[in-house]
Amino acid sequence: MISIQSEITIDRPIRCCFDAARDLDLHTRTVWKHTHEKVISSPGGIDGQLIGYGEMVTFEATHFLVRQQLTSKVVAFEPPYMFTDQMQQGAFHRMTHIHEFEVLGPSSTRLRDTLYFEAPYGWVGRLAKRFILQSYMKNFLEYRNKQLKKMLES
Template sequence: MPSIHLRTEIKAPIELVFDLARSIDLHEHSMEHTNEKAIAGRTSGLVQQGETVTWQAKHLGITQKLTSKIIAVQPHHYFADEMKSGAFKRFKHEHFFETSSNGCIMRDIFDYDSPLGILGSLVDAIFLKKYMTDLLKRRNQLLKEFAESDRWKNLPGMRENY
């Protein structure tokens, strides 16, 4: 069972970082290279507990759909989503936030299982874990850039909260 752990320091208030991490619109910006779009469930704004999002994207040359559900939200400190349907056997993505002397520390834990048993484990070892790590790092870097500038003000659902 692969697990990806990331830590990102962001010079912005924890409340802003928490909301940006829940932004459908920011997620789409960070995944423009895969043409990822929210196509069902919540399709814009900030995800809330109990909501689902169905994403469509082109990964590894194949157009795929994945539906995840927000299973927990503890404002400004934690939220988690789990895959309900998609290419993985399962995944759970946990997002943790803590205040730091310079702003906020955001941590991601992405636990997943690939389908296809031993073959899936081989795919993980060869390239999938690195591919997923790179996607998450790219997303976190864009989130950091938005939070540390005024770019976040152009995202739907953000300006009215701050």
């Protein structure tokens, strides 16, 4: 299993960062534009939902020229410090994403993402994850976090 970690400091209070990270509408606006990511199913419908414990969301996006869906469920939830979502259905064999938030000051928060994943397709998937997926997923997380920081701090 591959583990990727990304950290960023955001000059906003922890609760603001925690809520922004679980805002489904904001998520689709902070990922790479070329993926055309959208929410196709969520607990409160598709409009502006803050996902919470036990809730599931299905995203649709294009990665590696393939349109695909990924359904995740929030399996751990400790506001405003942490939540974890786990893939229920999707292209990966297994995937878990831990979002952690740490107070650095009255209006400064460290956001740490840890992503664990296992690629499908046996030995072909193992090669892909080592040489392609690992850097692709790290770049995806880092881009999203930079966009989130930009939106929250503006």
